[in-house]
Structures are given as C-alpha cells and as structure tokens.
Amino acid sequence: MSIFSSLGPLLLGGLVSLFLSGVVSMQTVLYTSVYHTDTMWLRIFVYGIWLLDLLHSTFVCISNWDYLIANWAEENIQDWIPWSIGGTVMLTALMTFIVQCFFAWRVHTVSQSRWWITIILAAVAAGRLIAALVSTAYMIRVQSYVAFRRDVGWVFTLGLTLSALLDILVASSLCYYLRKRRSAFASMDAIINTLTFYTIQNGSLTFVTTFISLILWVTVDNLIFLGLHFAITKLYANAFLSTLNARKTLRLQQSSADQDPSLPVVLPGTVSDRLSRVRMRSGQLSTGVSESIPMSTKVEINIERSVQISGDYHDDADTERDVYSSKDTPPGQF
Incomplete structure (x- = not known):
C-alpha cells in the first residue's frame, strides 16, 4: 500500500x-x-x-x-x-x-x-x-x-x-x-x-x-x-x-x-363560442392567434379579422368596396 x-x-x-x-x-x-x-x-x-x-x-x-x-x-x-x-x-x-x-x-x-x-x-x-x-x-x-x-x-x-x-x-x-x-x-x-x-x-x-x-x-x-x-x-x-x-x-x-392558483380552466360558453362565431362570419383568422389557451389566471385573446367585399352591379350602380376591421376582446378574468 x-x-x-x-x-x-x-x-x-x-x-x-x-x-x-x-x-x-x-x-x-x-x-x-x-x-x-x-x-x-x-x-x-x-x-x-x-x-x-x-x-x-x-x-x-x-x-x-x-x-x-x-x-x-x-x-x-x-x-x-x-x-x-x-x-x-x-x-x-x-x-x-x-x-x-x-x-x-x-x-x-x-x-x-x-x-x-x-x-x-x-x-x-x-x-x-x-x-x-x-x-x-x-x-x-x-x-x-x-x-x-x-x-x-x-x-x-x-x-x-x-x-x-x-x-x-x-x-x-x-x-x-x-x-x-x-x-x-x-x-x-x-x-x-x-x-x-x-x-x-x-x-x-x-x-x-x-x-x-x-x-x-x-x-x-x-x-x-x-x-x-x-x-x-x-x-x-x-x-x-x-x-x-x-x-x-x-x-x-x-x-x-x-x-394565484394556476388551475386548468375550461369555459365552453366564452372563448370557444367566440372563436366559432368569428370563423363562421369571416372565414379568416389572423396568423397571430394561438388556439392553445394558456392555463393562467388571466386569459386575454385579441382577434382581428379583415373582410374584403366587392360587388358588380348594373351600369347605373357604382362598384362598392367596403373594408372594415373589428376587434373582439373578451375580458378574460378567470
């Protein structure tokens, strides 16, 4: 040794x-x-x-x-x-x-x-x-x-x-x-x-x-x-x-x-309904919206949609083009 x-x-x-x-x-x-x-x-x-x-x-x-x-x-x-x-x-x-x-x-x-x-x-x-x-x-x-x-x-x-x-x-x-x-x-x-x-x-x-x-x-x-x-x-x-x-x-x-409890929350009458209505009305969602809802105490989802409508009528009617934008902001204090 x-x-x-x-x-x-x-x-x-x-x-x-x-x-x-x-x-x-x-x-x-x-x-x-x-x-x-x-x-x-x-x-x-x-x-x-x-x-x-x-x-x-x-x-x-x-x-x-x-x-x-x-x-x-x-x-x-x-x-x-x-x-x-x-x-x-x-x-x-x-x-x-x-x-x-x-x-x-x-x-x-x-x-x-x-x-x-x-x-x-x-x-x-x-x-x-x-x-x-x-x-x-x-x-x-x-x-x-x-x-x-x-x-x-x-x-x-x-x-x-x-x-x-x-x-x-x-x-x-x-x-x-x-x-x-x-x-x-x-x-x-x-x-x-x-x-x-x-x-x-x-x-x-x-x-x-x-x-x-x-x-x-x-x-x-x-x-x-x-x-x-x-x-x-x-x-x-x-x-x-x-x-x-x-x-x-x-x-x-x-x-x-x-x-500040971080519990999983599912509220089928609020966020999911709004998303469904927006899809049905516009058919388009902005690319910045994520479908995964973060599990936190405050959830705020901003959805912007832009719809372009064009129509051709008779000669005595002008061509009409309406462009509008709306913003749905559901208050999300869960």
Missing part, C-alpha cells in the same frame, strides 16, 4: 469533510434564525447533530495530524489505525442512525401511521448502528487494517450495505406515499413535487457516496474508501438540516399558489 493511495485520500477526504462541515454550520445558523417556534425535541435534534458534526471534524483533523505529522516516520504507517479513525466510524454510525430515524419518522407521518414500514426502517437502522459499533471496537483493539479486514471486515461491509439499503427504502417509501397524496389542485401537487425532489436529491447523495465507499472497500486494498467515509457524516447532517430549512420555502410556495 503506497503513500499516495493510503494517506493521500485521507488528506483529501478530510479537506472535503471540513468544507461540508462549514455547510452544516451555515444550515444550523439559518435554522436558528428562522425557526424559533419549533418544538424542543426538534431543536435538540438539530443542535445534537451540529455538535456531533463538530466532534467528527475534530477527530478527522486529529487522524490527519497523527498520520501526516506526529507519526510520519513510523514504519508501516499505512497499516496503522489510530483511535481517532475508530472515533470517526463511531460518530458516522451515530449520526447516520439519528438522521435515518428522523426520516423513518417522516415516512411514518406521510404513510398515515403505518407502523410496519416504520419498524422495518428502524430495524435496518439499528442493525447498521450495531455493525458500525462492532467495527469501531475492533479497529481500536487491533490497530491494523490488514487484521481488521481479515477478522471482521464483513461486519464493516454489512454496515455500509445496510446504510445504502436504508437510503433506498426511505427515499422510495417517501416518494411512494407522497405521490399517493396527489390531488386535483395544482398548488398542492406543486408542493408534493418539490418534496419528492428534495427526497430524491438527499437520498441519492447519501446513497451514491455510501455505495462507492462500499465498492472501494470491497474491491480495492487501500484507504480511498475511508476518505469518502469522512464525507458520509456531513452529507447526512446536511440532508437532515436542508429538509428542515426547506419548510419556509414550501410555505411561501403554498401561500403564493393560494393567491
């Missing part, structure tokens, strides 16, 4: 995780400044996630210091597992468990209190937590990646697999129950579509990162997987906080939709 493929990914992963930790702090400040009336348990969740994220960042910095500064000259430094690495694995497991339990509670709420799906999600989350805690204990005990892979590597594999599986279950369950709650109102459907988009976005980020880390852990004998593992914690924290902070946007979207 070379220095490039072992300690390099740890340094890069640590820098990325610190950047994401700054995003978590910004999300926490935004939550504090906007949501003053949330329940006590939800605020405890938010600040607990923030403190766990700061502690995780501290362990990442300690591990990079141990590898790159304090023990750089040690032999087989690439195979050594400091206690801080075990601490990052434990905090990742704890953070993942809290956030996934929160999303399981959301599934429970959206599914109208279907306990069976909630119990399944909670059981998978608990299994992931137990596997990660066992991995942490063994990392601190053996302090060797080779021995860890040989003895209990399957436990770490199981933990990452359960985490990726849980991301799929949570995202698919939320999307399914959200789509079932679609209605005939465009404003409500727009909010449901936004919630579905947030669910897919958050679930896909955590799933892809966890899945790639799992593949690298199983197939490649280096520490690239650990660099990605540093970022998993931050992605879960950001998914949790972004879900809470998006509520203000959804409320504004709902209030604006209530004031």
Whole structure:
C-alpha cells in the first residue's frame, strides 16, 4: 500500500469533510434564525447533530495530524489505525442512525401511521448502528487494517450495505406515499413535487457516496474508501438540516399558489363560442392567434379579422368596396 493511495485520500477526504462541515454550520445558523417556534425535541435534534458534526471534524483533523505529522516516520504507517479513525466510524454510525430515524419518522407521518414500514426502517437502522459499533471496537483493539479486514471486515461491509439499503427504502417509501397524496389542485401537487425532489436529491447523495465507499472497500486494498467515509457524516447532517430549512420555502410556495392558483380552466360558453362565431362570419383568422389557451389566471385573446367585399352591379350602380376591421376582446378574468 503506497503513500499516495493510503494517506493521500485521507488528506483529501478530510479537506472535503471540513468544507461540508462549514455547510452544516451555515444550515444550523439559518435554522436558528428562522425557526424559533419549533418544538424542543426538534431543536435538540438539530443542535445534537451540529455538535456531533463538530466532534467528527475534530477527530478527522486529529487522524490527519497523527498520520501526516506526529507519526510520519513510523514504519508501516499505512497499516496503522489510530483511535481517532475508530472515533470517526463511531460518530458516522451515530449520526447516520439519528438522521435515518428522523426520516423513518417522516415516512411514518406521510404513510398515515403505518407502523410496519416504520419498524422495518428502524430495524435496518439499528442493525447498521450495531455493525458500525462492532467495527469501531475492533479497529481500536487491533490497530491494523490488514487484521481488521481479515477478522471482521464483513461486519464493516454489512454496515455500509445496510446504510445504502436504508437510503433506498426511505427515499422510495417517501416518494411512494407522497405521490399517493396527489390531488386535483395544482398548488398542492406543486408542493408534493418539490418534496419528492428534495427526497430524491438527499437520498441519492447519501446513497451514491455510501455505495462507492462500499465498492472501494470491497474491491480495492487501500484507504480511498475511508476518505469518502469522512464525507458520509456531513452529507447526512446536511440532508437532515436542508429538509428542515426547506419548510419556509414550501410555505411561501403554498401561500403564493393560494393567491394565484394556476388551475386548468375550461369555459365552453366564452372563448370557444367566440372563436366559432368569428370563423363562421369571416372565414379568416389572423396568423397571430394561438388556439392553445394558456392555463393562467388571466386569459386575454385579441382577434382581428379583415373582410374584403366587392360587388358588380348594373351600369347605373357604382362598384362598392367596403373594408372594415373589428376587434373582439373578451375580458378574460378567470
């Protein structure tokens, strides 16, 4: 195992995780400044996630210091597992468990209190937590990646697999129950579509990162997987906080939709009748008229018609040519 493929990914992963930790702090400040009336348990969740994220960042910095500064000259430094690495694995497991339990509670709420799906999600989350805690204990005990892979590597594999599986279950369950709650109102459907988009976005980020880390852990004998593992914690924290902070946007979207609903409107006695009468009287429509009625709150259709009439009569009658134009403007406040 070379220095490039072992300690390099740890340094890069640590820098990325610190950047994401700054995003978590910004999300926490935004939550504090906007949501003053949330329940006590939800605020405890938010600040607990923030403190766990700061502690995780501290362990990442300690591990990079141990590898790159304090023990750089040690032999087989690439195979050594400091206690801080075990601490990052434990905090990742704890953070993942809290956030996934929160999303399981959301599934429970959206599914109208279907306990069976909630119990399944909670059981998978608990299994992931137990596997990660066992991995942490063994990392601190053996302090060797080779021995860890040989003895209990399957436990770490199981933990990452359960985490990726849980991301799929949570995202698919939320999307399914959200789509079932679609209605005939465009404003409500727009909010449901936004919630579905947030669910897919958050679930896909955590799933892809966890899945790639799992593949690298199983197939490649280096520490690239650990660099990605540093970022998993931050992605879960950001998914949790972004879900809470998006509520203000959804409320504004709902209030604006209530004031200006964009519902499909069909009024057979107004626009369509006028168009039919104009076709029958003139036989010509200007090229600027579109037959597709925009679905908005105000529809205004301007129809201009020009009819040219010529007639030949007896010699004592003059040839008459009348040219006229008219403009029908139906007031369209729908």
